[in-house]
């Protein structure tokens with residue numbers, strides 16, 4: 436099929452490459468000329484393992500092209516996927532500017548039947564509003580259908596999630612649209628759920644909010660474990676054996692980050708508020724997560740009283756491993772708190788240090804872990820990178836000013852920690 440994808444961020448690029456890999460012809464549109472130039476040269480706009488090879492392969496086979504010209508994309512495609520950013524606003528609402536801009540441009544361009552698929556995470560009701568908007572702009576009804584098709588990909592394994600996801604959700608109110616969407620996803624192994632657009636829009640938010648709540652739940656239990664001398668790892672393992680609970684997303688730590696959970700939980704609370712419903716559980720999950728990030732600061736203040744003239748190392752900046760994405764990462768909150776407490780800060784991350792340099796903080800960034808812990812008074816593990824997991828604790832101890840580690844991701848081997856004689860804190864593990 437001929438497919439147009441608007442937006443070349445995580446969702447857009449992965450969607451475009453996924454469809455191209457399956458043999459479709461894809462035109463990818465973005466208004467950022469630099470990104471388009473790079474993508475046409477085979478340089479991806481996001482960091483994701485394996486994506487560069489697939490990009491080059493699809494370019495070689497001429498299955499994918501990148502342009503800044505939306506009309507080129509629309510006129511040569513039957514289906515248009517909107518995958519532009521929907522950032523959060525300070526009041527927790529979603530900033531829909533980019534989606535509105537694209538919809539407006541589409542309304543000026545289309546002259547024959549197209550399916551417009553909304554992949555960006557958008558507030559409930561967006562499909563219907565978009566439909567109304569196109570009608571008001573004079574686009575004939577027979578020229579379009581609008582479909583809500585939320586994306587569930589997880590960074591670090593995005594393409595695999597796209598191609599082999601647990602489910603595909605299609606929110607569509609037209610039988611013609613449904614038939615075409617069935618064809619679009621005909622070679623996927625996932626169960627497809629056809630439903631109303633509002634239901635599809637809610638499924639995305641409810642799924643993310645549920646997973647985020649699961650994390651906050653286990654983190655609260657971990658905090659209790661610390662107090663009573665229980666072991667969160669055994670608790671989570673035993674809980675996860677119950678098939679009704681399932682083992683995933685029960686890893687205790689300094690909480691969730693990233694471009695989805697923090698934003699989507701807030702947006703869902705806001706959507707509830709806008710409809711007169713107070714979503715108390717999700718509100719609590721957000722609050723628990725915000726507090727969870729501050730646990731390392733509490734431990735540090737307990738130990739040192741004040742942090743002025745102390746050197747603290749952040750091990751891992753990305754919100755999770757295998758990505759350079761630092762959006763809403765717990766490490767950033769911890770750095771901000773350390774800055775407020777006048778600590779000297781050194782950071783290590785195998786790939787995300789450049790992103791932090793853009794924040795113009797007075798901190799030192801290292802790509803070598805042992806240089807980052809040099810003369811440090813405490814190292815805080817914020818990301819479960821393999822490099823951190825397998826660091827040599829005897830070298831770490833030797834290089835630190837005071838050997839202390841706060842393991843915000845519960846990754847270090849407890850036997851090795853004991854042997855190393857480093858002062859060790861975790862989130863609810865028994866040392």
Ligand code: UDX
Nearest residue numbers: 586587588589590684685686690691692693695754755
């Ligand atoms: C998430 C969803 O998994 C995905 O389906 C959705 O489309 C987008 O949001 P992503 O943000 O890429 O994907 O990362 P994910 O692996 O889900 O982790 C999110 C955060 O939760 C990370 O900061 C991670 O460290 C944290 N987390 C995850 C925990 O703290 N404990 C866990 O048990 C699992």
